[in-house]
Amino acid sequence: xxxxxxxxxxxxxxxxVLRMDLTAVPKLVETSEGIFRGKTVVLATGADPRTLGxxxxxxxxxxxxxxxxxxxxMFYKGKTVVVVGGGNSAAADALLLSRVAKKVILVHRxxxxxxxxxxxxxxxxxxxxxxxxxxxxxxxxxxxxxxxVRLRDTxxxxxxxxxxxxxxVSVGRQPATALAVGQLELDGGGYxxxxxxxxxxxxxxxxxxxVRTKPLRQVVTAVADGAVAVHMAEKYIxxxx
Numbered sequence: 001x002x003x004x005x006x007x008x009x010x011x012x013x014x015x016x017v018l019r020m021d022l023t024a025v026p027k028l029v030e031t032s033e034g035i036f037r038g039k040t041v042v043l044a045t046g047a048d049p050r051t052l053g054x055x056x057x058x059x060x061x062x063x064x065x066x067x068x069x070x071x072x073x074m075f076y077k078g079k080t081v082v083v084v085g086g087g088n089s090a091a092a093d094a095l096l097l098s099r100v101a102k103k104v105i106l107v108h109r110x111x112x113x114x115x116x117x118x119x120x121x122x123x124x125x126x127x128x129x130x131x132x133x134x135x136x137x138x139x140x141x142x143x144x145x146x147x148x149v150r151l152r153d154t155x156x157x158x159x160x161x162x163x164x165x166x167x168x169v170s171v172g173r174q175p176a177t178a179l180a181v182g183q184l185e186l187d188g189g190g191y192x193x194x195x196x197x198x199x200x201x202x203x204x205x206x207x208x209x210x211v212r213t214k215p216l217r218q219v220v221t222a223v224a225d226g227a228v229a230v231h232m233a234e235k236y237i238x239x240x241x
Contacts, residue, residue, distance in 0.1 A: 042233065047210040052171070060145070081105070081165060081168060104129045148161055176211060191211060192213065206229040206233060
């Protein structure tokens, strides 16, 4: 894909972006390799999974700790897994994993799911799914790999151990918008406000993929955003010569 773009005149640069001035004319992007200026800027910085913030989490990534059920679920076929979270992503992950895992334990810090009601009945009817309400993960237990989790009851403070082969963390995502703060309009979750045109609150600046406000964050929608952003950028340049 990169080679195809370069055939049409695109130039690839590898650098860390340090600062942006999106209201400048032309717009300015300061990087570790120098300053770039352009009439338009397309932001595709994505979003990272929120972590549990417990000891050993980073070290156990790929050895029992995962953040994508669709990506890693099949590694836990016939095994016991814990899903942490109570929103739509956690509910969807639990249902997906229930098709391959021996048992799915859904851990949520409240006594009811935040997920939309469309998920409630399927989860209640899923024989392989059990719930641990009012609970948070206080520790990850491991040898060479994850062997279980320690749960703390948010009401009583009591702790218990759950043996499991994997933990899927589904507690939301953190958009990579630090460089846009104070320049672009963000929603309550920190995502760049941009509709299906990918246009942001500053003319000539476009946001694509997981970093923008949207109902579905998948590869196919991110790719579509890219095509739309290029079209809108071309239109902006043509109208602002």
